[in-house]
Amino acid sequence: MSDSKPPASKDSTLQLSVDDEIATGKTIHYSAERIIGNGSFGVVFQATVEESGEIVAIKKVLQDKRFKNRELQIMRQLHHVNIVQLKHCFYCNGEKPDELYLNLVLEYIPDTVYGVARQLQKAKQYMPVVLIHVVKLCDFGSAKVLQKNEPNVSYICSRYYRAPELIFGATDYTTAIDIWSLGCVCAELLLGQPLFPGESGVDQLVEIIKVLGTPQREEIEAMNPNYTEFQFPQIKAHSWSKIFRSRTPPEAINLLSKMLVYDPKRRVKPLEAAAHPFFDELRQEDLKLPNDVPPPALFNFTLQELSQVDVSTREILVPVHERNSTNWPVLEDGTWPDAAAQGTS
Known part of the structure; x- marks a missing residue:
């Protein structure tokens, strides 16, 4: 993606106009509302896509021109319900002539686990109707492929x-x-x-x-x-x-x-932990949350994930009532096909 000059404003870092090559050359305008995170890595804005009204998060980091950004490379490969989605990315110049910034346009998640935990501690007698839905990993700035x-x-x-x-x-x-x-x-x-x-x-x-x-x-x-x-x-x-x-x-x-x-x-191991008895209550048929609403999707494991554990662990992770109701591809011996057989990447 290429970037155009931001419109004049009191703080030009908060307004961005981007030529989005993925969207057939259309120009996308992002208007940042507020800073929602910062640190040695850079800064994260909550922003709005002016054309659609969609709320996104934009992570702006100083880019070393000598290297590719590892976080960008990794996030381009990650597509999972529990990982924040990378929507777009673009570069823009900084105040100094040699400064180049990478901007990652990400799915916006309004709460953090820390924030939810504080709410639980401060208001144990009163809970919002939907306090927590799906946990998603969002920061891969220090991630690497081993x-x-x-x-x-x-x-x-x-x-x-x-x-x-x-x-x-x-x-x-x-x-x-x-x-x-x-x-x-x-x-x-x-x-x-x-x-x-x-x-x-x-x-x-x-x-x-x-x-x-x-x-x-x-x-x-x-x-x-x-x-x-x-x-x-x-x-x-x-x-x-x-x-x-x-x-x-x-x-x-x-x-x-x-x-x-x-x-x-x-x-x-991760999926062994997910199969631990601590989570058995979540595997009950017709489970309802305390506010009498169904829980979010709990058994949407990919076949690639399930192929990494033995049969007994798979049967715990995806209980029989879920397999029967959603037509899981179960073989005659009670196992799932491995990821390669299903063409799962």
């Missing part, structure tokens, strides 16, 4: 949610770091505050050890085989049940205990 034998940067991820192997300096980590981060987010939703509120990298490890206890030598080697310092004070692990409130569901605590494990290979 390549075998290619070292990665260990200083990644916001501190409170950093997996211990990152703190130990691992550069060959796996997607298990995301399971750890997810466990930290889920624990924070239950506690109302971060589970591991470290003030520095070292202090972050101390906070983790306070809960999980001192890692064993084999656990340290599993996190980073090249780590040679094994001098840690011996601290016993806390019981998970003592960390959370007494009314916390035991199944929720059990699920977290499978996510927050030192050894990355022993952490629960």
Whole structure:
């Protein structure tokens, strides 16, 4: 896409006129309403498409002309109900002659999990009719495609949610770091505050050890085989049940205990976590939310996703009443065809 000069305004960064090549050369005008996020990466605006009235989010980041933008490359490949949709992208010049900005036009999501959690804490007796619908991942600024034998940067991820192997300096980590981060987010939703509120990298490890206890030598080697310092004070692990409130569901605590494990290979896999008994209530037939309305789509797994788990896990993820009602392509042996057989990408 190419960009045209923004119209004169008090703040020209808030008005953009874009020649959209995808839309057969039509010009799209975006009028930004307010800033909804900012940081070292850049700034995010809530904007309106003037031609249609559609509300979008525009993430504006400074682009290094020497490199392709990794976030853009990744988002162009991602098409999933739980991932914010990339609608368009365009470049514009900055105030300085050599500045170039990439603008990602994204599906607008009005709430964050953090914001919803605060609402739950502040108004437990009163809930809006529809408080939460579908959770979507929206920030891939630090994402990358993992390549075998290619070292990665260990200083990644916001501190409170950093997996211990990152703190130990691992550069060959796996997607298990995301399971750890997810466990930290889920624990924070239950506690109302971060589970591991470290003030520095070292202090972050101390906070983790306070809960999980001192890692064993084999656990340290599993996190980073090249780590040679094994001098840690011996601290016993806390019981998970003592960390959370007494009314916390035991199944929720059990699920977290499978996510927050030192050894990355022993952490629960994503779809295994989705099949955990903690979510059994959501798999009941004729389920209704507390406000007596049906839940959002819960079983819209792709065949590619389902092909990654065994038959027993698939049968938990998509209960029989759902398979019968939506004509899932089940084989005679009770399994689903794999993704390749279905032509799923």
